[in-house]
Amino acid sequence: MKALIADDERLMREQLRARLAEAWPGLEIVAEAKNGAEAVQLAAQHRPDVVFLDIRMPGMTGVEAARAIAQLPAEGDAGSDDSGGWAGCEIVFVTAYDEYAVQAFEQGAVDYVLKPAERERLARTAERIRKRLAQRERGEGPSLAGMQPLLQKLAAHMNPAAAPRLKxxxxxxxxxxxxxxxxxxxxxxxxxxxxxxxxxxxxxxxxxxxxxxxxxxxxxxxxxxxxxxxxxxxxxxxxxxxxxxxxxxxxxxxxxxxxxxxxxxxxxxxx
Missing domain, CATH: 2.40.50.1020 (LytTr DNA-binding domain)
Known part of the structure; x- marks a missing residue:
């Protein structure tokens, strides 16, 4: 499996890479991003199975990046099928403690780990992600695109000053x-x-x-x-x-x- 790490702090990226090597030896880190926009670009380029996103990054936040990644078309997709976009990626948010965000993650099909990432937590996350990816291969379970309502709520929570809803x-x-x-x-x-x-x-x-x-x-x-x-x-x-x-x-x-x-x-x- 391939993974992408996105965090604006280099030390946090290095720590997460080291902890993942211990907790998930079969996972290959194919790219690292310093911000949300770069994460979207690298996700489109590498098509990772898992993307680890710092939830709060300057410019484009991790939640905004996840929403953009969810809109990426499938490889070779000319827009004519009914896939609803690229469904093959799992998102894991890496976050300092945020009660609202944690509650939202636990209700949905996205995962999270708290900073600093612990080996035990990453091992449990790896197990859940492998199960969800296997479900998708069988045509079961929600895709990342289907998580857009949850991601929109998180984005609104993180940026309450954003433009009001269309009336x-x-x-x-x-x-x-x-x-x-x-x-x-x-x-x-x-x-x-x-x-x-x-x-x-x-x-x-x-x-x-x-x-x-x-x-x-x-x-x-x-x-x-x-x-x-x-x-x-x-x-x-x-x-x-x-x-x-x-x-x-x-x-x-x-x-x-x-x-x-x-x-x-x-x-x-x-x-």
Whole structure:
């Protein structure tokens, strides 16, 4: 297995590398990053199985880097499949004690270790990660892309001064421009050029891509279920499987069915 380490402190990177050599001898550290932006670049280049991210780095934080890594396409992906992005990476946050962050990590499928990293903790982390990677190979368990709502909450917690959540959408309806309240939107579906805004009574177009909308919308209200689709949680009537085993979302007050890509299937556990 390959790993990437990202920390703005050189001594912390060296310590983590040394502890991992003891706790996880079969893990190869293929690259080290000094900041979040470099971590995203190196993750795209090396495609590691595991990325160890310092949660607080100057510029792009570890959480922001994790969100960007989750959006990386699969190798050779031209954007036509339903993978929901690159799903093969596990994230481990390395952090000084942060009660909120620790509680959030324990509720999700991302792991964490506290500074300074202890051998025993790293050994337990290694065991959990190997199990989760094995589950993914069998098509089970959530992908990193499916953890975007959790990562968005963490990012908001770490940067409370960030821009407020989007409340209105300015969209083209025929020859006019309308202001549509986001709570009225049933779902957003994007193609290469436009994003369709669908309410119970209006279909409109905007030029903003799904990736930007996902950054600006409340992650508790809008779930990303596909690389091209965001759905209002309150508008979900139900989720069923089709003959091919794919999860399909039914929308209240609208006949359209929305496909859930494999990378986001973990949002609907037990289906």
């Amino acid at each position: 209105w959408v300015q969209a083209s309806v025929g020859q006019s421009i309308q202001m549509i309240p986001v709570e009225d939107v049933l779902f957003f579906v994007s193609d290469e050029k436009y994003t369709r805004v669908q309410t119970a009574s209006v279909e409109a177009l905007i030029r903003k891509p799904i990736k930007e909308l996902a950054e600006e919308l409340d992650a508790e209200l809008f779930w990303q279920i596909h690389r091209s689709t965001l759905v209002n949680v309150k508008a979900i009537a139900g989720v069923a499987r089709d003959l091919r085993g794919r999860q399909i979302v039914s929308v209240k007050g609208h006949p359209e069915k929305l496909e859930v890509s494999r990378g986001f299937a973990g949002l609907f556990k037990g289906m």
